[in-house]
Amino acid sequence: MTGELDFIAALRALATAPEARGLDDDAALLGGLVLTHDMIAEGVHYLATDPPERVAEKLVAVTLSDLAAKGATPVVVLLGYCLGDGEWDRRFLAGLATALADYDCKLLGGDTIAVPGARVLGLTAIGEAGERVPDRAGGRAGDGLWLIGTLGDSAAGLAQLLADPAATGPLVDACQRPRALIAEGCALAPIASAMMDVSDGLLIDAARMARASGVRIVIDLALIPLSPAFRTARGDDRAARLFAATGGDDYALLAALRPGAKAKVTKCLPSGAQMVRIGELVAGAGIALIDDGEPVELPEHLGHEHRS
Amino acid sequence: MTGELDFIAALRALATAPEARGLDDDAALLGGLVLTHDMIAEGVHYLATDPPERVAEKLVAVTLSDLAAKGATPVVVLLGYCLGDGEWDRRFLAGLATALADYDCKLLGGDTIAVPGARVLGLTAIGEAGERVPDRAGGRAGDGLWLIGTLGDSAAGLAQLLADPAATGPLVDACQRPRALIAEGCALAPIASAMMDVSDGLLIDAARMARASGVRIVIDLALIPLSPAFRTARGDDRAARLFAATGGDDYALLAALRPGAKAKVTKCLPSGAQMVRIGELVAGAGIALIDDGEPVELPEHLGHEHRS
Numbered sequence: 244m245t246g247e248l249d250f251i252a253a254l255r256a257l258a259t260a261p262e263a264r265g266l267d268d269d270a271a272l273l274g275g276l277v278l279t280h281d282m283i284a285e286g287v288h289y290l291a292t293d294p295p296e297r298v299a300e301k302l303v304a305v306t307l308s309d310l311a312a313k314g315a316t317p318v319v320v321l322l323g324y325c326l327g328d329g330e331w332d333r334r335f336l337a338g339l340a341t342a343l344a345d346y347d348c349k350l351l352g353g354d355t356i357a358v359p360g361a362r363v364l365g366l367t368a369i370g371e372a373g374e375r376v377p378d379r380a381g382g383r384a385g386d387g388l389w390l391i392g393t394l395g396d397s398a399a400g401l402a403q404l405l406a407d408p409a410a411t412g413p414l415v416d417a418c419q420r421p422r423a424l425i426a427e428g429c430a431l432a433p434i435a436s437a438m439m440d441v442s443d444g445l446l447i448d449a450a451r452m453a454r455a456s457g458v459r460i461v462i463d464l465a466l467i468p469l470s471p472a473f474r475t476a477r478g479d480d481r482a483a484r485l486f487a488a489t490g491g492d493d494y495a496l497l498a499a500l501r502p503g504a505k506a507k508v509t510k511c512l513p514s515g516a517q518m519v520r521i522g523e524l525v526a527g528a529g530i531a532l533i534d535d536g537e538p539v540e541l542p543e544h545l546g547h548e549h550r551s
Numbered sequence: 552m553t554g555e556l557d558f559i560a561a562l563r564a565l566a567t568a569p570e571a572r573g574l575d576d577d578a579a580l581l582g583g584l585v586l587t588h589d590m591i592a593e594g595v596h597y598l599a600t601d602p603p604e605r606v607a608e609k610l611v612a613v614t615l616s617d618l619a620a621k622g623a624t625p626v627v628v629l630l631g632y633c634l635g636d637g638e639w640d641r642r643f644l645a646g647l648a649t650a651l652a653d654y655d656c657k658l659l660g661g662d663t664i665a666v667p668g669a670r671v672l673g674l675t676a677i678g679e680a681g682e683r684v685p686d687r688a689g690g691r692a693g694d695g696l697w698l699i700g701t702l703g704d705s706a707a708g709l710a711q712l713l714a715d716p717a718a719t720g721p722l723v724d725a726c727q728r729p730r731a732l733i734a735e736g737c738a739l740a741p742i743a744s745a746m747m748d749v750s751d752g753l754l755i756d757a758a759r760m761a762r763a764s765g766v767r768i769v770i771d772l773a774l775i776p777l778s779p780a781f782r783t784a785r786g787d788d789r790a791a792r793l794f795a796a797t798g799g800d801d802y803a804l805l806a807a808l809r810p811g812a813k814a815k816v817t818k819c820l821p822s823g824a825q826m827v828r829i830g831e832l833v834a835g836a837g838i839a840l841i842d843d844g845e846p847v848e849l850p851e852h853l854g855h856e857h858r859s
Contacts (some may be wrong), residue, residue: 272661280629321588352579358592363671
């Protein structure tokens with residue numbers, strides 16, 4: 244095998260239970276439960292210089308984001324932890340306590356090991372499914388493509404941290420303290436044709452939805468929501484928008500909605516939630532980019548393959 | 552914090568849900584489900600020279616052993632995987648397929664990441680609880696202490712592998728291919744006062760049961776079951792028996808049974824299962840060793856702290 248894609252294809256052949264959804268979704272189903280497992284590694288998914296509290300908060304958020312994408316409410320987590328030095332461990336636990344309290348989610352168990360070298364941390368999260376659990380495969384031609392959240396903040400924050408590990412500000416916060424959009428996911432799940440979270444980059448994740456749904460997805464770069472902090476740091480020209488559409492680590496929610504469905508969801512959204520239409524699902528395959536109506540060539544890298 | 556024990560004490564303060572059982576058990580409960588998460592690391596829990604198929608089989612067995620200890624039947628697993636070279640990955644998956652088929656357990660999902668350095672692998676297993684889920688805390692003075700399986704084979708096999716990575720034989724098999732005693736656990740769960748698996752060493756695990764149950768446990772070294780292969784390789788004198796009682800990685804089942812309860816379980820045990828009485832629970836605290844009636848001093852190390 245040559246890489247993660249081959250490995251996942253081989254794994255898929257093992258995961259024949261319908262509840263596994265062919266490993267083609269953010270999470271799996273078991274009865275009325277939604278299950279997901281995420282791993283993060285030092286030097287890959289977080290920086291060794293990141294505050295340990297933030298690493299814990301990020302591990303919780305990125306894992307619970309998979310539940311949000313299925314409209315599930317977090318219930319419990321199991322932690323897989325690699326021990327390091329005591330002070331780091333103590334601060335990690337403080338962050339874990341904060342994050343679990345924020346999401347009203349309980350630590351149920353897990354495993355702790357001592358290993359030399361870079362830490363790898365795992366979290367299994369289990370949530371209660373709502374009445375409907377949208378997958379990635381239900382999108383249909385004619386649906387609008389909607390996004391809740393902003394894009395690019397986390398990638399811009401990572402760039403700031405790589406230049407200066409002591410950097411602070413809203414972009415660094417987006418990178419170190421993402422939020423799982425639980426309430427937003429619960430509001431969208433009953434009516435979304437398809438839903439997922441944007442973790443690896445909008446373009447690569449949208450391509451996955453297109454493939455699973457058997458449609459083509461056209462995204463208008465001009466419609467991508469950018470935060471004021473992002474605009475200040477990176478501008479909002481086409482290059483900045485392509486950066487935002489491929490940076491990843493956004494944990495925004497991406498949903499396909501039938502025409503007219505948005506009116507049904509708006510009143511259920513938490514106040515302040517930004518939900519914008521960024522494109523549409525059409526007949527065909529793959530993804531396409533436009534910018535204010537003008538076709539734009541796809542960038543070579545649509546996002547992060549290795550984090551799928 | 553100075554080590555894993557401090558970390559786990561701090562984790563315990565977080566795990567306040569009654570279903571978490573104070574993190575003092577092999578697994579946690581959620582409705583009718585039993586949940587556990589285990590991690591294994593290259594160079595710590597398995598050797599870099601071990602065949603990858605065996606690593607997969609071991610990961611599955613050690614994780615499902617926690618379900619066996621609760622009398623639960625495995626249903627699904629989520630895999631946390633660190634990609635390495637393609638050939639290793641391919642062989643690991645082949646072993647995973649074999650092991651999951653053996654236990655009639657389905658792969659439901661998980662996460663795959665690419666990291667430099669030693670691999671860390673995680674597995675979350677979810678099983679269906681039986682009518683009764685014994686914990687470690689239910690042992691009472693007057694109970695007999697029973698063991699299903701043999702002790703020391705895996706530690707003896709590891710010693711052979713460390714001397715010669717190409718070593719083969721029943722002891723190496725015990726080390727690389729442990730079995731989770733699912734049927735045995737299901738047979739014992741309805742009547743065991745307390746039950747757990749022996750993963751870190753009989754003495755340290757029995758001490759945990761004693762602490763959780765608020766009793767003293769007296770173990771007779773002369774009664775510890777040793778396999779013919781173990782006797783051939785290491786003898787069966789007191790030193791060999793102490794080695795077997797502290798070596799760990801056994802995945803035997805340790806159960807406290809009321810007097811007379813053994814008769815009720817025997818007919819439900821799979822044919823060939825060896826179940827022997829190795830000691831008793833008495834009033835007091837801690838553990839004590841005897842050898843054919845004579846008191847034996849406890850060894851300094853009761854087992855592996857870091858794998859608890």
